[in-house]
Amino acid sequence: xxxxxxxxxxxxxxxxxxxxxxxxxxxxxxxxxxxxxxxxxxxxxxxxxxxxxxxxxxxxxxxxxxxxxxxxxxxxxxxxxxxxxxxxxxxxxxxxxxxxxxxxxxxxxxxxxxxxxxxxxxxxxxxxxxxxxxxxxxxxxxxxxxxxxxxxxxxxxxxxxxxxxxxxxxxxxxxxxxxxxxxxxxxxxxxxxxxxxxxxxxxxxxxxxxxxxxxxxxxxxxxxxxxxxxxxxxxxxxxxxxxxxxxxxxxxxxxxxxxxxxxxxxxxxxxxxxxxxxxxxxxxxxxxxxxxxxxxxxxxxxxxxxxxxxxxxxxxxxxxxxxxxxxxxxxxxxxxx
Amino acid sequence: xxxxxxxxxxxxxxxxxxxxxxxxxxxxxxxxxxxxxxxxxxxxxxxxxxxxxxxxxxxxxxxxxxxxxxxxxxxxxxxxxxxxxxxxxxxxxxxxxxxxxxxxxxxxxxxxxxxxxxxxxxxxxxxxxxxxxxxxxxxxxxxxxxxxxxxxxxxxxxxxxxxxxxxxxxxxxxxxxxxxxxxxxxxxxxxxxxxxxxxxxxxxxxxxxxxxxxxxxxxxxxxxxxxxxxxxxxxxxxxxxxxxxxxxxxxxxxxxxxxxxxxxxxxxxxxxxxxxxxxxxxxxxxxxxxxxxxxxxxxxxxxxxxxxxxxxxxxxxxxxxxxxxxxxxxxxxxxxxxxxxxxxxxxxxxxxxxxxxxxxxxxxxxxxxxxxxxxxxxxxxxxxxxxxxxxxxxxxxxxxxxxxxxxxxx
Numbered sequence: 057x058x059x060x061x062x063x064x065x066x067x068x069x070x071x072x073x074x075x076x077x078x079x080x081x082x083x084x085x086x087x088x089x090x091x092x093x094x095x096x097x098x099x100x101x102x103x104x105x106x107x108x109x110x111x112x113x114x115x116x117x118x119x120x121x122x123x124x125x126x127x128x129x130x131x132x133x134x135x136x137x138x139x140x141x142x143x144x145x146x147x148x149x150x151x152x153x154x155x156x157x158x159x160x161x162x163x164x165x166x167x168x169x170x171x172x173x174x175x176x177x178x179x180x181x182x183x184x185x186x187x188x189x190x191x192x193x194x195x196x197x198x199x200x201x202x203x204x205x206x207x208x209x210x211x212x213x214x215x216x217x218x219x220x221x222x223x224x225x226x227x228x229x230x231x232x233x234x235x236x237x238x239x240x241x242x243x244x245x246x247x248x249x250x251x252x253x254x255x256x257x258x259x260x261x262x263x264x265x266x267x268x269x270x271x272x273x274x275x276x277x278x279x280x281x282x283x284x285x286x287x288x289x290x291x292x293x294x295x296x297x298x299x300x301x302x303x304x305x306x307x308x309x310x311x312x313x314x315x316x317x318x319x320x321x322x323x324x325x326x327x328x329x330x331x332x333x334x335x336x337x338x339x340x341x342x343x344x345x346x347x348x349x350x351x352x353x354x355x356x357x358x359x360x361x362x363x364x365x366x367x368x369x370x371x372x373x374x375x376x377x378x379x380x381x382x383x384x385x386x387x388x389x390x391x392x393x
Numbered sequence: 394x395x396x397x398x399x400x401x402x403x404x405x406x407x408x409x410x411x412x413x414x415x416x417x418x419x420x421x422x423x424x425x426x427x428x429x430x431x432x433x434x435x436x437x438x439x440x441x442x443x444x445x446x447x448x449x450x451x452x453x454x455x456x457x458x459x460x461x462x463x464x465x466x467x468x469x470x471x472x473x474x475x476x477x478x479x480x481x482x483x484x485x486x487x488x489x490x491x492x493x494x495x496x497x498x499x500x501x502x503x504x505x506x507x508x509x510x511x512x513x514x515x516x517x518x519x520x521x522x523x524x525x526x527x528x529x530x531x532x533x534x535x536x537x538x539x540x541x542x543x544x545x546x547x548x549x550x551x552x553x554x555x556x557x558x559x560x561x562x563x564x565x566x567x568x569x570x571x572x573x574x575x576x577x578x579x580x581x582x583x584x585x586x587x588x589x590x591x592x593x594x595x596x597x598x599x600x601x602x603x604x605x606x607x608x609x610x611x612x613x614x615x616x617x618x619x620x621x622x623x624x625x626x627x628x629x630x631x632x633x634x635x636x637x638x639x640x641x642x643x644x645x646x647x648x649x650x651x652x653x654x655x656x657x658x659x660x661x662x663x664x665x666x667x668x669x670x671x672x673x674x675x676x677x678x679x680x681x682x683x684x685x686x687x688x689x690x691x692x693x694x695x696x697x698x699x700x701x702x703x704x705x706x707x708x709x710x711x712x713x714x715x716x717x718x719x720x721x722x723x724x725x726x727x728x729x730x731x732x733x734x735x736x737x738x739x740x741x742x743x744x745x746x747x748x749x750x751x752x753x754x755x756x757x758x759x760x761x762x763x764x765x766x767x768x769x770x771x772x773x774x775x776x777x778x779x780x781x782x783x784x785x786x787x788x789x790x791x792x793x794x795x796x797x798x799x800x801x802x803x
Contacts, residue, residue: 081593107593113623118582118616125523125586125600128571131593145612153579159785161564161572162554166788197786197794221788266791310791 059249060256063233065207066096066172069214070134072260074104077132080218082109084119084136084172093138094174094233116142120149120171124157127167134218140173140227141187154223155198170217170224175203176284176331177368177377178231178241186368188283188332193225194309194341200224200265201309205232205286206253209306212263220265229283229331237284238291239379268312270319274301277325277390280316280342282308285329285378292383298391300327308338316342317349324355325390329383334362356393361386407642411712415722420698422724425452425668426459430677433685437663444654444664447698450673455734461677467741473514473672474732474742475750476534477506481729482754483529483539484703486762487546491707495770496546496560500526504702504720507672507728508633510534512601515679516569522601523571523584525608526561527633535568539758543765550775551768557781578604578611581630585621588628588686599627599686607638609653610646618694622660625691629682630662632694633669635701640714657694669699670728673735698725779803 060068073080082097088111091098101109112119116137123133137143143150150171157167177186193201202217202224204210210228217224231237235245236253248254272290276299279289286304293300301319305312320326326346328339339360346358361378369376408416428448431440450462457463465473484501491499502509509530516522522531532542541553545563548556554564564572571587574580584602591598604614609632621628632653636643647653657664663685667678675697682693700723704711736742769775783790783798790798 113616113619115616115619117613118620121579121582121613121616122586122589122620125583125588126590126593128521128583129587129590129594131590148576149579149582149613152576153574153583157572158788160554160558160562160574161566162557163785164553164564164566165572200787310793313792 057255057257059254060207061234061248061254062204062207062210062228063094063096065211065256066214066228067098067100068256068258069211069218070097070100071103073134073215073218074100074108076260079130080132080134081126082134082136083112085112085114085138087111087136092136094230096136096172116146117149120146120154123169124149124154124167127169128157128165132168132218134170134172137171137173139185140175140189141184143173143189147192150193150199150223150225151196155196158222159198166221167223168221170214170226172226172228174230175227176229176231177373178237178284180370180373182370183367188330188363190227190308191332191336191338194338198223199309200307201227202265202307203227203229203283204306205229205283205304206236206251207248207256208253209263209269211256212261213265213306215260216262216265219262224265227283231284232287236287239288239377240291241374263306266307266310266312268306268315269304270301270315271304272300272302274299274323276300276323277327277387278303278316278319278323279327279329279383279387280305281329282306283331285331288378288380289329289383291380292387295380296384296387298387300387313345313349316346320346320350321353324353326354326358327361327383327386327390328358329361329378331363331378333365334360335365337362356390359386359390405644407644407715409716409719411714411716413716415716415719417722417724420724423447423449425449426462428459428461430460430681433681433688434690435663437658437661440663441658444658444666445651447666447668448674448678449668449671450677451671451731451735455731455738457673457735461674464677464680465673467739469514470672470732470736471741473510474729474736475754476510476530477672477729477732478750478754479757480506480510480530480533482751482758483533483542486758487543488707490546490762490770494772495766496548497771498560498707499546500561500706501703502527502529504723504727505633505635505669505699506530507675507732508669508697508699511672511675512631512679514676515683516601519569519598520600521569521571521584521587521598522603523580523587524573524603525580525605525633526573526575527605528603529561529563531570532563532565532568537565537568537570539761540764543762544768547765547768547770548777549765549769550777552777555781556777577608578613582613582617582620585617585626585628588626589620589624592624592627592689597687599629599683601629601631603631603633605638606632606634606636606643606653607641607646609656618657618660618662621692622662625689627686627689628692629679629686630657630692630694632696633699634696635699637701637705637711637715639705639709652696654694654696662692662694664694664696666696666698668725669697670725670731672728672732700725
């Protein structure tokens with residue numbers, strides 16, 4: 057067991073997987089010699105050689121296209137898109153190719169790839185380094201979509217993703233790389249070394265894809281969140297004193313519906329939180345499922361707290377980011393309804 | 394006072410439109426046998442002219458001439474002719490089946506049979522093609538069962554793809570034929586990745602990428618060339634230039650570049666142009682490129698100069714955008730007739746044997762069709778289950794898809 061940051065946990069997951077399976081290869085822009093702009097792949101080329109961890113041309117469709125071909129051959133590519141905002145040139149390869157190869161060939165060919173992408177804002181990245189495009193992937197049948205919220209989950213889920221027989225989109229909230237950021241940007245973030253979920257086993261373990269985790273038990277209201285918003289929701293619960301039950305989805309597709317339904321049936325209230333824009337966001341899907349399965353248990357309308365329906369701004373970042381104050385107001389609103 | 398020049402936009406036009414006289418005077422055809430055959434380890438910059446010429450073996454008299462000739466035996470060529478004839482007969486029957494409503498859609502190869510049939514012969518078992526929708530000769534020439542192809546076209550109860558894919562979007566790993574997407578150009582860069590994987594694993598297998606002239610305009614084409622060039626991937630990058638992308642003439646995708654093959658030169662990839670209607674030339678060039686790939690010398694770009702005699706698909710009518718008689722004016726002739734003539738000149742074939750072979754092949758196709766139709770056609774007889782809609786999206790069916798399947802009543 058070691059204390060790891062989320063970057064170290066992600067790196068450890070790739071290291072463990074590459075050590076166990078020669079078919080695992082890692083590549084992307086700046087990923088090889090330098091080890092990635094966020095240093096997630098640091099040391100992997102030195103350890104496993106440059107045919108298993110290498111730099112690529114700046115061509116996201118090329119990265120995805122070659123990964124799909126490699127997977128068809130029998131390798132297990134775990135590739136990095138430098139920022140989730142850069143994935144659009146690869147979107148055709150992800151949605152119409154990777155996601156459908158098993159289906160269209162009736163299993164003659166498969167596509168076991170993992171696409172890692174740093175996601176979300178909070179680093180003054182502006183509109184091209186802050187996006188949360190998860191809903192663009194959860195709308196695609198054939199993909200799995202994971203958003204971890206801490207180092208322990210990140211490692212276990214990434215190893216599970218690499219071992220999964222189907223394509224997995226692995227969105228890493230970049231604001232969580234160094235600590236459990238709760239939205240209080242004016243305060244220094246607690247490092248993962250001082251958080252229990254920074255305790256990460258050195259070796260191999262997996263966390264099943266499709267299982268949520270309850271981060272805080274509560275009776276008053278259910279908060280459904282993932283990624284950075286898990287920590288924001290926990291802060292909002294503490295600061296408002298509202299006894300919220302905070303669910304960390306971890307996997308959006310497949311979704312752990314049972315955990316959500318069980319909790320909402322108990323609390324009768326629900327707030328869904330994400331950093332991505334509101335309209336047609338993943339929260340809409342959660343709200344819809346909650347009304348479908350928990351309608352007669354609901355004491356109040358289900359509320360969403362999300363990024364605004366605008367591009368991610370630069371200077372006004374903290375007025376865009378749905379921090380603990382906004383989540384807290386939503387909790388109060390739902391409690392007073 | 395300064396003179397102001399107003400700009401104007403250049404929009405290329407084909408030489409002739411419907412009603413005009415077909416004109417291929419702009420297609421420069423070198424004499425058969427006139428293009429040299431360099432060693433496979435030649436430096437790409439030393440063969441730049443091969444991207445602007447056309448490698449040809451069969452001359453007007455049906456003789457095989459020049460440095461690219463002499464690679465195939467009588468038996469090889471007889472099998473090659475037979476495969477092209479089988480593909481042509483298969484196409485004719487399936488076109489008719491589509492007209493009879495037995496399937497929704499079909500795409501034929503008329504005039505382009507040599508490209509995929511001869512190319513298949515240059516590959517080994519275990520190599521992988523990433524084809525477009527007009528390379529079924531890769532399957533026919535590898536003796537993939539016609540019945541299976543028809544089952545797929547009919548989307549019947551024996552369809553190996555369970556009714557999920559458009560007709561002719563075959564998949565056969567066993568026969569080195571990657572599942573056809575139906576999107577354009579995506580497979581080109583995937584082939585490069587497959588080849589890179591083979592090199593990463595120190596394997597001996599190579600990959601072949603396929604694309605049409607029109608789709609070379611897609612960004613995936615350029616991604617593929619960058620990756621193939623950077624990592625010297627053991628891949629053959631094939632461009633089938635059949636002159637027409639549905640209704641759009643090849644000049645729209647080619648732009649100011651002299652040829653499609655020349656696109657490879659900027660990437661440092663050896664690029665060759667070949668007579669796509671010449672079975673011997675296609676084989677010789679493919680074999681040259683395959684040898685380069687197998688010797689770890691990297692990718693080769695090949696442009697097959699051919700002509701799409703038929704419509705783009707059963708949903709297309711070419712008389713709306715090109716002269717009806719244009720295919721007859723095509724200067725590189727018909728691939729089946731040219732190989733037939735060559736075999737007669739070689740003294741191993743005759744008109745009588747050709748007629749007899751046509752009858753045998755038609756019988757083979759009709760027999761296969763009977764078997765396939767006993768399993769159903771698109772709107773009649775046996776069909777895949779509704780359950781098949783929900784299977785195979787993932788290795789294991791997730792709960793939400795299971796709930797939807799139950800809702801659908803299965």
